[in-house]
Amino acid sequence: MKGWWALLSKDWRIIVRNRLLLVILIIYPFLIMGVIGAAFYDIGRPVPIGLVNLDRGDTGDLAWVGGEAESPDDMRRHLHYRAEEIAEFEEGDEALAALTAGEVDVLLVVSRTDKSLEWLGAIIPQDVWEDLLWDLESETGVVRHYAHAGEALASLEEGENNLLMALRTVDYPYLGESLWLEGENYDASGLVKRFSQDVSDIKEYASVSQAREDLKQGRVDAVIVLPRGFVHKLKTLEEIAYVPVILDQSNLVKAEFAETSIRGFLSRINEAVVESKMEAVIAGLRILVSGGDFFGTEIVGLAQVQEDLERIRQELEGRPDLQQTVDIGIDMADTVSENVEEAAEYLRATALPIELEISSVAGRTLSAKDAVVPALIALSILWTGILSGAILMVVEEEEGMRMRLRLTQMGRFALVGSKLVLATAVVFIQSAVMLLIAVAVFGAFASNIPLALLVIAAASFSAIGIGLVIAAFARQVAGAVILSVLVAFPLIFLTGAVFPLSQMPDFMQWIARAVPLTYAIEALSGVMLRGEGLVDVAWRIGVLIAFGVGLLAIGSILVRRREI
Amino acid sequence: MISVKGLCKEFNGVKALRGVDIDIEKGETFGLIGPNGAGKTTMIKILTGQIPPTEGEVLLEGEPIDPMEERYRLVVGLVPQEASFYGRMTARENLVLLGRLYGMNPKEAAERGEELISWIDLAESGDRQVRFFSRGMQQRLSLAMGLMHKPEIIYLDEPTSGLDPAARNSIWELLHRLSEEGRSIFITTHNMEEADHVCSKLAILVKGTVREQGTPVYIKGLLGGDIEEVTLEDAFLRFTQEVGD
Numbered sequence: 001m002k003g004w005w006a007l008l009s010k011d012w013r014i015i016v017r018n019r020l021l022l023v024i025l026i027i028y029p030f031l032i033m034g035v036i037g038a039a040f041y042d043i044g045r046p047v048p049i050g051l052v053n054l055d056r057g058d059t060g061d062l063a064w065v066g067g068e069a070e071s072p073d074d075m076r077r078h079l080h081y082r083a084e085e086i087a088e089f090e091e092g093d094e095a096l097a098a099l100t101a102g103e104v105d106v107l108l109v110v111s112r113t114d115k116s117l118e119w120l121g122a123i124i125p126q127d128v129w130e131d132l133l134w135d136l137e138s139e140t141g142v143v144r145h146y147a148h149a150g151e152a153l154a155s156l157e158e159g160e161n162n163l164l165m166a167l168r169t170v171d172y173p174y175l176g177e178s179l180w181l182e183g184e185n186y187d188a189s190g191l192v193k194r195f196s197q198d199v200s201d202i203k204e205y206a207s208v209s210q211a212r213e214d215l216k217q218g219r220v221d222a223v224i225v226l227p228r229g230f231v232h233k234l235k236t237l238e239e240i241a242y243v244p245v246i247l248d249q250s251n252l253v254k255a256e257f258a259e260t261s262i263r264g265f266l267s268r269i270n271e272a273v274v275e276s277k278m279e280a281v282i283a284g285l286r287i288l289v290s291g292g293d294f295f296g297t298e299i300v301g302l303a304q305v306q307e308d309l310e311r312i313r314q315e316l317e318g319r320p321d322l323q324q325t326v327d328i329g330i331d332m333a334d335t336v337s338e339n340v341e342e343a344a345e346y347l348r349a350t351a352l353p354i355e356l357e358i359s360s361v362a363g364r365t366l367s368a369k370d371a372v373v374p375a376l377i378a379l380s381i382l383w384t385g386i387l388s389g390a391i392l393m394v395v396e397e398e399e400g401m402r403m404r405l406r407l408t409q410m411g412r413f414a415l416v417g418s419k420l421v422l423a424t425a426v427v428f429i430q431s432a433v434m435l436l437i438a439v440a441v442f443g444a445f446a447s448n449i450p451l452a453l454l455v456i457a458a459a460s461f462s463a464i465g466i467g468l469v470i471a472a473f474a475r476q477v478a479g480a481v482i483l484s485v486l487v488a489f490p491l492i493f494l495t496g497a498v499f500p501l502s503q504m505p506d507f508m509q510w511i512a513r514a515v516p517l518t519y520a521i522e523a524l525s526g527v528m529l530r531g532e533g534l535v536d537v538a539w540r541i542g543v544l545i546a547f548g549v550g551l552l553a554i555g556s557i558l559v560r561r562r563e564i
Numbered sequence: 565m566i567s568v569k570g571l572c573k574e575f576n577g578v579k580a581l582r583g584v585d586i587d588i589e590k591g592e593t594f595g596l597i598g599p600n601g602a603g604k605t606t607m608i609k610i611l612t613g614q615i616p617p618t619e620g621e622v623l624l625e626g627e628p629i630d631p632m633e634e635r636y637r638l639v640v641g642l643v644p645q646e647a648s649f650y651g652r653m654t655a656r657e658n659l660v661l662l663g664r665l666y667g668m669n670p671k672e673a674a675e676r677g678e679e680l681i682s683w684i685d686l687a688e689s690g691d692r693q694v695r696f697f698s699r700g701m702q703q704r705l706s707l708a709m710g711l712m713h714k715p716e717i718i719y720l721d722e723p724t725s726g727l728d729p730a731a732r733n734s735i736w737e738l739l740h741r742l743s744e745e746g747r748s749i750f751i752t753t754h755n756m757e758e759a760d761h762v763c764s765k766l767a768i769l770v771k772g773t774v775r776e777q778g779t780p781v782y783i784k785g786l787l788g789g790d791i792e793e794v795t796l797e798d799a800f801l802r803f804t805q806e807v808g809d
Contacts (some may be wrong), residue, residue: 006664010650010657017652017693400648403614404709407637408665 007418043368046201047261050211050220054145055188055230064152066161067140078135083122095119109164196265222258370445374524375497388423389467390480427460446528458544459520465551472558516547571620582772593749595763604752641715651695666713680708700731717748756796
């Protein structure tokens with residue numbers, strides 16, 4: 001081992017005295033992994049969601065609904081059919097004044113192909129509101145609600161809608177209703193806020209346009225619009241409440257997070273509503289048996305009927321034929337009581353048949369911060385390993401020292417071996433420090449640190465092997481750096497550190513299997529997060545070492561071929 | 565001291581050397597001159613054990629020896645044509661490192677380094693990183709590095725190429741001193757003034773064969789005429805053109 005220390009200290013001096021190498025090999029990995037780590041540190045924060053509640057009683061005197069119909073004339077025909085009287089207006093102001101003054105009950109605004117507007121007013125009976133709104137929905141598919149005339153009319157101007165209906169909020173039957181749920185009374189936005197706690201950070205807007213603007217500016221990640229009648233539909237369950245959601249799909253990850261969050265809390269609202277409805281139905285069924293107040297009506301109850309029949313039966317003593325008839329009645333009442341009880345149980349069981357029970361293979365709940373550490377360490381190994389392997393191997397070539405060193409007593413094994421030792425030490429110590437900082441300072445979880453260090457050592461060796469192969473194609477440090485970055489960059493995406501391997505096409509998965517760092521990430525997450533032992537990861541450590549040996553052999557052959 | 569017999573080297577069917585015979589005596593400064601592509605660098609590579617010859621043999625003190633083996637490599641020193649040192653290490657660090665790699669202990673390496681650094685007159689700049697040295701200082705250091713392990717023969721591949729006259733003279737001065745100490749020197753050069761001034765014996769290598777060899781006076785004498793007026797450059801042009809024709 002004579003001379004090895006001199007070779008090691010020579011290469012170490014070259015690294016620390018070269019600012020570029022010092023930054024690339026030692027400082028940059030800490031910086032970049034720190035930045036990525038910081039980005040994931042607090043992931044799972046509430047997603048900022050914009051909320052526009054159009055199901056409110058205080059948004060103005062008029063309510064606006066609109067949509068885009070294939071044939072606006074059909075809607076005009078519906079209005080004629082439902083209305084007692086129809087009035088045509090030349091000007092919008094005139095029409096709105098008539099609606100506000102109560103001269104008409106509803107306005108239909110039709111946008112013609114030349115963008116001019118046709119204003120129709122109608123007097124309609126109170127009980128056809130629902131039908132008229134249903135007509136609009138069936139003609140347009142999706143009904144959009146607006147809180148202000150300006151916003152509603154702008155939707156015609158922009159071609160978003162070609163039909164609008166305006167009506168007085170006092171006449172609109174389901175505005176600003178509230179829902180009694182889990183012991184509290186909620187309006188539409190209260191309901192969303194209650195069920196989106198923890199997953200979303202709700203920011204309320206007065207209008208869709210304001211919310212949409214903030215979405216464009218990135219102040220919220222999605223906008224959810226609670227339409228008029230939202231709470232009413234939840235209460236009655238007569239119709240599905242369609243909830244418009246606007247996403248910013250220019251950033252797919254952001255859109256995905258936002259959609260998942262919104263789906264999550266809407267599903268919780270659905271569940272709570274269905275559950276409470278089911279509780280009411282079950283309670284109602286039981287009242288049919290026991291008797292009592294059933295939605296404001298006093299019910300006698302089957303139990304009382306049975307008691308009465310028993311009493312009648314006793315009074316009919318001596319009349320077995322009549323008693324027999326009464327017995328049939330008692331039996332029937334018994335059967336119905338039992339059936340009702342069974343139905344109640346059945347409803348309870350089937351109301352929400354599935355409930356998740358999530359557990360972690362780690363035996364504890366892991367945060368994104370925990371999960372990202374193995375990937376970060378593997379990426380750091382990949383980066384520093386490839387670069388240090390490639391750079392150290394071309395130092396002699398660049399400094400013109402290769403021929404001189406070959407004349408010394410140090411054999412090829414010592415010349416290459418000392419570089420391998422130094423590169424492995426640099427990568428290993430760097431990754432180990434990173435791991436210890438993650439655990440000790442940032443509280444990341446790692447169940448088996450000594451085994452993780454063993455995996456890190458094996459992974460370092462294989463990454464350096466890639467660097468050795470690269471070195472065969474470079475004669476200068478700068479060239480080695482460029483080639484290494486060119487190789488490392490695509491490999492980062494192939495390791496499963498950025499995208500899950502299972503989501504890649506089959507051929508990409510095969511390619512990923514040929515990248516040693518894929519095994520490093522799997523082994524590191526195994527020993528750090530899934531509580532795996534040496535037996536579980538031994539084969540992956542073996543694969544990493546085999547990759548290292550293979551790459552070292554290939555690199556040596558390529559370098560030797562270049563020399564001759 | 566070192567002899568070469570019938571040395572041939574072929575690269576992918578191209579003959580770089582075609583049976584070269586030369587003898588380098590102890591204390592002699594042997595110059596190998598020749599046009600570009602004549603095979604000078606190939607000769608140095610074979611003589612320093614970096615590549616094996618295709619045919620022929622190298623003899624050390626009359627005994628055949630494989631230039632690739634360690635026993636031979638330790639008696640030869642090398643000053644490559646291109647810059648050859650660690651630019652981010654100081655002159656002293658470069659010298660001590662080589663000493664360590666030649667098996668000296670840290671004390672021996674430091675003492676030998678100090679001796680050489682004074683010899684090349686770089687004692688004051690010895691703790692500066694070499695990349696900040698002038699080309700002449702770098703070449704002096706390169707020469708010292710080649711001498712670190714006290715080789716019996718030192719090979720210099722165009723040692724003054726690209727140096728200004730002052731730096732060139734200082735290298736020549738060092739080579740003269742080496743020669744006086746009895747060290748064998750083998751130089752390849754394009755510079756006829758250098759060949760005439762420094763070398764005690766010359767070989768003209770043309771297309772892989774030695775066209776002529778002998779003292780500078782003998783080579784010039786081959787042209788005939790007044791020896792005072794004939795230059796080595798005349799002889800070089802004559803012999804290289806003859807083969808070219």
